[in-house]
Amino acid sequence: MKGMMIKDFDLLKSQKSFFLAAGFFVVFFLGVTEQYQFAISYLTIMCGLIALVTISYDEYDNGFPFLFTMPISRKEYVKGKYVFYILISALGWMLSLLLGIGTVIIRGGEKEEIMILFFTAAGALGIGMLIGAVAVPIQFKFGSDKRQIAIIASFAVVFVVVYLGEKLMEIGGIETSEIMISLSKIPMGMWAALGTAAVIVLVLISYLISVRIMDKKEF
């Protein structure tokens, strides 16, 4: 996996301009506006997505067949991609969090502001992981060409399912607002634990699906 990681970091060097632009964008948002939450979420999620680009680069010019003649199993390759995705997302998250905390301190903000920042950042990392959990298997299954269509389609499916669920609850006489009120009574710590557990489970399921896709793939 080490060799593949080295390759992925080498590939990311092609994205220098993205990192510069993203850094500038975040500093601008933190410095000029007070949109800390947006800036933090943006950097975390975008870093994850840019890590996905390395799969496209591996695939570029029919690169997969050669890659899988090297001393790395398909399972190890998939594992490497998930580790890399998490690593790059976490780096983006830490960087944006540090920048955010720095800005709050410079502006003389309250402790609560830093707490909100921290929770926002944690939420952004969770969303980033969920996006990865959907996008990585789609990338493996459909490749770069059809990826965008597949991602849009999968989010459309999620939207339709949520919409239909809400409608069904309406028909069944279940009030969504009541559910929301009872959910809001769950303590914050419990939410964090449940959210983390859900993200871990979904990422694991996504990983297993990706391994299966790559195992069956023909080059």
Place this chain on the structure above:
Amino acid sequence: MLVLKNIEKHYSRFDLNCSLEVQPGCITGLIGKNGAGKTTAFKAALGLIQKDGGSAEILGKPVEKLDVDARRQMGVVLADSGFSGYLMVKDVIQVMNSLYPTFQKEEFVRNCERFQLPMDKKIKEFSTGMKRKLQFLTAISHNAKLLILDEPTSGMDVIAREELLDLLREYMEYGERAILISSHISSDLEGLCDDLYMIDNGRIIMHEETDILLGNYAVLKVTKEQYEKLDRKYLLRCREEKFGYSCLTAQRQYYQENYPEIELEKGNIDEVMTMMIGGKMA
């Protein structure tokens, strides 16, 4: 070193069904026209496609169970695939260094300089020949026991081709190694291979030692009258021509001695392949 036993792969318009073996210490060639099944056979041997039947073994292990150590003992060039175009040669060195404990960095760098491969240029900006040279040099850079080379010299000029073939000959001088190589340039294989497999339409139509093919095979050029009187026992294929028939035999001496009046051309890969594919059974 490599054994394919009745390996099968079925597509809607193409079926592969072939067996071949690469012996230790030997360079084995696989030759066939475009679309004959060479690349599919290579991919089946490497486990890149799911086979529909038969078995493939590399270095004594089923290809499905090839572990990291076994893979480290293989060097591969594929006709249509290589390192990502977004990498540079200096990145490839780092990757190879961490994937192959036996990677010979200095020699690799020397070879890259010799073949004028720049270290800090993206591979996607390389010409086809340069890409192929890089793949080739990478394959021979880590003391692999077995080289599997699909069209390794395509896109190269004559001089580079000769230099790389010399590197292969040199490569075979050390230890018990073996090479499976395909090429559509028959002269590359004639001067290099110990034995040759011919593939057509997904099937091996001939397997012969190169020395025997070049020494014992011949094409007889006969008129219709000569053909009628000819002993056809040792004819492999015949093809109708304007002057009569061309007939392929593996018993050149027999016909030379018994039919001295017949025009006879010594066998070469192109001629033998043309006859094996285009000719009919005698």
